[in-house]
Amino acid sequence: MDLAGAARDVMAAIAWLKAHARDLEIDSARLVLLGRSAGGQLATAVGYGANDPAIRGVIALYAPHDMPFAWSVSREDDALNSIKLFRQLFRRSTRHAGAPGELPGGQRAVASPARFSADVVDPRRARHAGLV
Numbered sequence: 586m587d588l589a590g591a592a593r594d595v596m597a598a599i600a601w602l603k604a605h606a607r608d609l610e611i612d613s614a615r616l617v618l619l620g621r622s623a624g625g626q627l628a629t630a631v632g633y634g635a636n637d638p639a640i641r642g643v644i645a646l647y648a649p650h651d652m653p654f655a656w657s658v659s660r661e662d663d664a665l666n667s668i669k670l671f672r673q674l675f676r677r678s679t680r681h682a683g684a685p686g687e688l689p690g691g692q693r694a695v696a697s698p699a700r701f702s703a704d705v706v707d708p709r710r711a712r713h714a715g716l717v
Contacts (some may be wrong), residue, residue, distance in 0.1 A: 595631045603639065614639050621646040 597618065606613035618705050620628035625648025632643035649655055659667035 591627055592634070595627060596635060599635075599637065599640070601629075615641050617642040617644060619644040620648065622648060622707050624648070626650065640690075 590634060595618070600700045602609065602611065602616065603613040618628035618632045618640060620626070625643075626647030628643050629648060632640050655667070661668050
């Protein structure tokens, strides 16, 4: 899976929802993205990176927002063996076996939405959410 491609898929889904809003009886000008874990990470990346005024909010449940930080505190002897999980994730999703900080720019933004979202989020809310 391509991380940037996943973000494009979400944008395509948003476009579809807007195109079918009348049939679905939804307000296409007031959308909220929701995701958990990796889905929350993706929802945050799209919600704050898309520059779409129809996206009014993001609900991200236990989502990883700062992959370089998570990598920096991971250990092989933790319960999940996070280092192994990170390497598998990046190998599968990017064909890149290195650390998250070495990802190409577009994939790094999706992998770490905190890297750009802190610029557009109220700093008080970002601190509360752990984004800065």
